[in-house]
Amino acid sequence: MTTSTKNPTETGVSGGRSSVRLVLVGVPASPGFAMGRAFQVISRELTVVEETISESRVETEEQVFLKAVERTSKEINQIKEISETRTGVYDSLIFATHLMILQDPGLVNGVLDMIRKGHKNARWAVHVVLGDYIDRFGKIDSPAMRDKAADLRDLYNRLMAAMENSEPALAEVSSENGAVLVAHEIMPSFLMSLKPGQAQALLMDTGGRTSHVAILARSLQIPVVSGLRDVASRVKSGDTVIVDGTDGRVIVNPNDDDIRKFHERQEVYERQRRELFTMRRLEPMTRDGKYITLHANIELPSEAEKVMDYGATGIGLYRSEFLFFQNSAPSEEEQTEAYKRILNTMAPCPVTIRTLDAGGDKLVEGLSAANEANPFMGWRSIRVCLSREDIFRTQLKALLLANEKGNLRILLPMISGLDELRKAKACIRSCIAELEAKGHKCAAVKVGVMIEVPAAVMMVNLLAKEVDFFSIGTNDLIQFTLAVDRTNELITDMFQPHHPAVLNMIYNTIMAAHREGIPVAVCGEMSSDPLSVLLLVGLGVDELSMTPWCVMATKKIIRSINFEDVHETALSVLQMDDADRVNDYMYKKYAQTITDLEISSFVGPVANKLKSDKD
Numbered sequence: 001m002t003t004s005t006k007n008p009t010e011t012g013v014s015g016g017r018s019s020v021r022l023v024l025v026g027v028p029a030s031p032g033f034a035m036g037r038a039f040q041v042i043s044r045e046l047t048v049v050e051e052t053i054s055e056s057r058v059e060t061e062e063q064v065f066l067k068a069v070e071r072t073s074k075e076i077n078q079i080k081e082i083s084e085t086r087t088g089v090y091d092s093l094i095f096a097t098h099l100m101i102l103q104d105p106g107l108v109n110g111v112l113d114m115i116r117k118g119h120k121n122a123r124w125a126v127h128v129v130l131g132d133y134i135d136r137f138g139k140i141d142s143p144a145m146r147d148k149a150a151d152l153r154d155l156y157n158r159l160m161a162a163m164e165n166s167e168p169a170l171a172e173v174s175s176e177n178g179a180v181l182v183a184h185e186i187m188p189s190f191l192m193s194l195k196p197g198q199a200q201a202l203l204m205d206t207g208g209r210t211s212h213v214a215i216l217a218r219s220l221q222i223p224v225v226s227g228l229r230d231v232a233s234r235v236k237s238g239d240t241v242i243v244d245g246t247d248g249r250v251i252v253n254p255n256d257d258d259i260r261k262f263h264e265r266q267e268v269y270e271r272q273r274r275e276l277f278t279m280r281r282l283e284p285m286t287r288d289g290k291y292i293t294l295h296a297n298i299e300l301p302s303e304a305e306k307v308m309d310y311g312a313t314g315i316g317l318y319r320s321e322f323l324f325f326q327n328s329a330p331s332e333e334e335q336t337e338a339y340k341r342i343l344n345t346m347a348p349c350p351v352t353i354r355t356l357d358a359g360g361d362k363l364v365e366g367l368s369a370a371n372e373a374n375p376f377m378g379w380r381s382i383r384v385c386l387s388r389e390d391i392f393r394t395q396l397k398a399l400l401l402a403n404e405k406g407n408l409r410i411l412l413p414m415i416s417g418l419d420e421l422r423k424a425k426a427c428i429r430s431c432i433a434e435l436e437a438k439g440h441k442c443a444a445v446k447v448g449v450m451i452e453v454p455a456a457v458m459m460v461n462l463l464a465k466e467v468d469f470f471s472i473g474t475n476d477l478i479q480f481t482l483a484v485d486r487t488n489e490l491i492t493d494m495f496q497p498h499h500p501a502v503l504n505m506i507y508n509t510i511m512a513a514h515r516e517g518i519p520v521a522v523c524g525e526m527s528s529d530p531l532s533v534l535l536l537v538g539l540g541v542d543e544l545s546m547t548p549w550c551v552m553a554t555k556k557i558i559r560s561i562n563f564e565d566v567h568e569t570a571l572s573v574l575q576m577d578d579a580d581r582v583n584d585y586m587y588k589k590y591a592q593t594i595t596d597l598e599i600s601s602f603v604g605p606v607a608n609k610l611k612s613d614k615d
Helices: 055-087 093-102 105-116 122-138 143-163 188-193 212-220 256-277 301-310 321-326 332-346 382-387 389-402 418-437 454-458 474-482 489-494 500-515 530-539 548-559 563-573 579-597 605-614
Strands: 002-011 018-025 027-030 033-040 179-183 199-204 224-226 240-244 249-252 293-298 315-319 351-354 408-412 446-451 469-472 520-522 543-546
Touching: 027 212, 033 199, 033 256, 055 093, 055 105, 055 122, 055 143, 055 188, 093 143, 093 188, 105 122, 122 143, 143 188, 143 212, 179 240, 188 212, 199 212, 199 240, 212 224, 240 256, 256 548, 293 301, 293 548, 301 315, 301 332, 301 548, 315 332, 315 543, 321 332, 332 351, 332 389, 382 389, 382 418, 389 408, 389 418, 408 418, 418 446, 446 454, 454 474, 454 500, 469 500, 474 500, 500 520, 500 530, 500 563, 500 579, 530 543, 530 548, 530 563, 530 579, 543 548, 548 579, 563 579
Parallel strands: 033 179, 179 199, 199 224, 293 315, 293 543, 315 351, 351 408, 408 446, 446 469, 469 520, 520 543
Antiparallel strands: 002 018, 018 249, 027 224, 033 240, 240 249
């Protein structure tokens, strides 16, 4: 969204022209507030010429490429060391991933084959081979795949620069501290190359909350608004910019009233941040003694170290397909090392690792069916694993070997009936027997299923008898139940988490689980929305798992309520026949409660609505 007004009290930096006030809205990728002068990070134009080379020149071009790989490896290792110092060893593993891609035999051999067999110059070979990877991943509507495309673009820039002995294709940032960097895309390695304090905020056309640069920026406490689409063309160097990384709002050439409100909100943000951090070591317990477990969802092994810093007591969802995006067939040893890193970091706290969830929007080379009319309801998740048992067993054995501390919980996605569950459990038992026959001692492991398909809800009484826990994936459950693709702008308003059908499905799942004495977690976006948290706690959910930085605000909500009150409210809501009635009822009953908690800088859209109403 963009709005603009003339701002006669401000002047631009070019020739004294009057500035235009712009309000831009994007994705809030890293919370916080900043105000400063914009500085455009401009990509240098790259010209790559295709040449057909003679046989005598093949060896020379091979060396050009291999030396560029060597130089780029050294640069990335240096950046990794800087990142270890500034953001911690685990966030620096993002750059270890860059090195893995750079050393991938498929990539290296692909370039060398084009030089040797195709008789093409090295720069053109890199352009074609790496460019093909970037195009393929960039076209997939998946945050993880777009992140991989960004990693590849980062390597592309560095390899091209190395082959012509220049710096990567990005302009030097102004030496002036505190610039608001504006770019179509900012690469993780570029961010880590900046001096501390050189960037006070980032604005990007591309990216989202889970991008690698956003993860690093959160560690560095740099506000980021991404997904702005055309910010690089609309914001010029020298423009004064206000950045609200909490709401995803940017004001270009603000007026006096904007600046006054910025200072007020910045002060509120800092105060709320200080107060929320006092929550980290407090128990997530209601006033009348109901304990709600708070875990964190993570995308990368690098995030595990930060989880407990935000007050979480475990990991409620690690999406293991990330490893398969890096390498479509990671070995047992590679997977074991990755899982062990997370499990040992978090021990003795529990870690829930979801088995490979390929298919749908999570395309993994060799594991996703081509030309499916409806991939979200096609060959994906547990269906892929059970039909490719070799890959499934490799993953299961890696998980079991990594479970040295006994804190692993295996989560099976998209289970729709007992047959799938029993086959998956048989694979787990068989893998345990195989490992123990080889002399490995396998620690006890809990097995659970994701409740995200309506068929599973209809089977919960039977499923609950055969697993150790349930985890409700509300994002997919809502989509499948209401037949609404939440990425489809034409029907976005129909994606209703508080639809009576959805709430009754959640309640029925909880009741079935509790009858069998097993806990229920919720790991979808409902877990970090304030009004949804009140409903979920009232319905009887035992565990909420969310983005790490939402944990403290959710803990504050839980500590402010009585379970008996929200339980009574939830039972009343279950009798309602319309999502709008539910939302209005919850808003009227709890709006002031949430406002009084002063957590508006750190929670989701409902709190933002409360904040805007108050303003």
